[in-house]
Amino acid sequence: MLTLDKNERLAMWDRVIAGIEDYIDTLPGKPCAMEFGHKELRDKIGSIDFNTPMTPAEAVDFAADALREYQVHVPHPRYYGLFNPAPATASIAADALVAAFNPQLATWHHNPIGCEIERHLIRSIAERFGYSPEETDGSFTSGGAEANHTALLTALVDAFPEYAAGGLRALDSQPVLYASAESHHSISKAARLCGLGAEAVRSVPVDQAFRMIPDELTKQIHRDRAEGLLPFFVVATIGSTNAGVIDPISAIADVARDESLWFHADAAWGGAAVLVPGLRSHLAGIERADSIIFDAHKWLATPMGAGMYFTRHPDILHRTFALSADYMPTGSREIDAADPYERSMQCSRRFIGLKLFLSLLVAGWEGYEKMIRRHVEMGDLLRSRLGASSWAIVNDTPLPLVCFVDDTGPCGDEEPRLKAIADEIVTSGRAWISSTRIGGSKPVLRVCIMNHRTVHDDIEALVHDLNRARDQIGGQNSK
Numbered sequence: 503m504l505t506l507d508k509n510e511r512l513a514m515w516d517r518v519i520a521g522i523e524d525y526i527d528t529l530p531g532k533p534c535a536m537e538f539g540h541k542e543l544r545d546k547i548g549s550i551d552f553n554t555p556m557t558p559a560e561a562v563d564f565a566a567d568a569l570r571e572y573q574v575h576v577p578h579p580r581y582y583g584l585f586n587p588a589p590a591t592a593s594i595a596a597d598a599l600v601a602a603f604n605p606q607l608a609t610w611h612h613n614p615i616g617c618e619i620e621r622h623l624i625r626s627i628a629e630r631f632g633y634s635p636e637e638t639d640g641s642f643t644s645g646g647a648e649a650n651h652t653a654l655l656t657a658l659v660d661a662f663p664e665y666a667a668g669g670l671r672a673l674d675s676q677p678v679l680y681a682s683a684e685s686h687h688s689i690s691k692a693a694r695l696c697g698l699g700a701e702a703v704r705s706v707p708v709d710q711a712f713r714m715i716p717d718e719l720t721k722q723i724h725r726d727r728a729e730g731l732l733p734f735f736v737v738a739t740i741g742s743t744n745a746g747v748i749d750p751i752s753a754i755a756d757v758a759r760d761e762s763l764w765f766h767a768d769a770a771w772g773g774a775a776v777l778v779p780g781l782r783s784h785l786a787g788i789e790r791a792d793s794i795i796f797d798a799h800k801w802l803a804t805p806m807g808a809g810m811y812f813t814r815h816p817d818i819l820h821r822t823f824a825l826s827a828d829y830m831p832t833g834s835r836e837i838d839a840a841d842p843y844e845r846s847m848q849c850s851r852r853f854i855g856l857k858l859f860l861s862l863l864v865a866g867w868e869g870y871e872k873m874i875r876r877h878v879e880m881g882d883l884l885r886s887r888l889g890a891s892s893w894a895i896v897n898d899t900p901l902p903l904v905c906f907v908d909d910t911g912p913c914g915d916e917e918p919r920l921k922a923i924a925d926e927i928v929t930s931g932r933a934w935i936s937s938t939r940i941g942g943s944k945p946v947l948r949v950c951i952m953n954h955r956t957v958h959d960d961i962e963a964l965v966h967d968l969n970r971a972r973d974q975i976g977g978q979n980s981k
């Protein structure tokens with residue numbers, strides 16, 4: 503039954519398309535997330551018997567129904583969460599094509615079209631960041647975490663060429679790196695994975711706006727050098743996960759230049775701002791970064807996972823990852839095209855770039871620019887509506903990520919109260935928001951707008967729901 507005949511295949515595809523379209527059409531009227539028992543879920547999956555196959559139609563319906571029932575619906579227009587997009591239809595179609603054609607992007611030889619499309623995308627987007635296409639290299643990754651890991655590895659090899667062959671024990675001392683206290687945890691994870699250990703990550707203090715303090719960075723570098731450690735890498739976060747805050751890019755670039763550190767920009771989400779002329783100035787200085795990461799599967803509305811790593815050191819990926827193997831097909835060298843497996847962590851690799859390519863073919867830069875501008879407008883609308891309803895905004899960012907507390911009384915910024923409000927919203931199913939702590943200690947509610955189907959009415963409804971949740975919880979004495 504692995505080989506279906508043509509009628510069976512077409513019937514199966516009809517079912518898949520019907521399932522996807524029904525999901526998209528009905529989702530706005532459905533809860534963003536539903537309560538369910540873990541036991542019920544385990545029992546449902548546990549009762550599946552692979553000795554009794556289903557028909558293709560039954561199998562597709564089972565999967566689509568289960569996905570409808572047992573997940574947080576991140577494509578929902580009122581999902582205001584953690585940078586998970588509603589994928590654009592063109593990029594969903596691209597992923598289906600990729601699954602069917604199964605292009606192998608380990609080598610240029612097996613998939614010249616995929617390699618050339620990805621090369622073109624990497625250069626085109628790097629150019630938007632201000633890199634010159636001739637000096638740009640880069641690769642698609644599974645996501646931001648792999649891209650940050652790639653950045654750390656390339657910086658290590660650049661600073662300590664002996665690391666590639668001899669590992670950390672070939673070095674004279676312990677390398678250390680710098681990130682703000684608000685940076686993404688994948689930086690620490692990458693430090694562990696590189697063998698540096700999480701303690702090699704120096705957490706640089708942030709100012710009241712949660713931005714890295716460049717003077718503190720310099721002081722920490724000098725303290726570390728005085729102790730005989732080896733500073734080599736600093737990351738500026740361009741749109742922090744918690745609060746969308748943009749580190750002072752040029753000032754950090756100056757420190758990196760003065761102290762001879764590799765300067766990395768983690769623009770996993772906020773990097774999309776370079777596509778909008780009015781926002782580009784907030785990222786001034788990013789073109790000075792030695793490496794940049796940016797995820798299409800965040801603000802560019804592609805399905806997961808589609809990360810990108812860019813560098814303006816054209817040979818560093820090769821120096822970091824190249825290992826040739828006799829069994830791998832060759833043929834790319836004579837045409838000046840590099841094999842992806844020699845320039846990334848992955849060997850067998852999915853054609854990640856097609857979902858961005860198809861979406862760009864259909865929407866164009868202009869389509870993306872319009873979407874991002876609309877999100878920024880909705881972020882401003884949300885801030886103004888919240889302010890008018892006695893919520894206090896606590897983060898400062900041009901991006902549509904709003905952190906706020908209840909301003910109706912003295913307990914409005916207490917964590918249990920904010921969590922109760924977020925829980926009330928989530929269990930109502932009317933929207934999905936989260937609570938977090940910024941600056942390590944300040945509890946806030948967090949709303950991020952990045953769904954291409956979200957409209958102004960959704961924002962008005964969210965403020966209404968927040969006010970209602972606050973009233974239901976009560977317990978504030980007026981200030």
Ligand SMILES: Cc1ncc(COP(=O)(O)O)c(C=O)c1O
Nearest residue numbers: 585645646647686688743768770
């Ligand atoms: C700033 C930042 N960097 C890196 C990542 C990791 O990206 P991914 O989840 O695609 O691995 C995230 C994820 O939210 C992020 O916000």
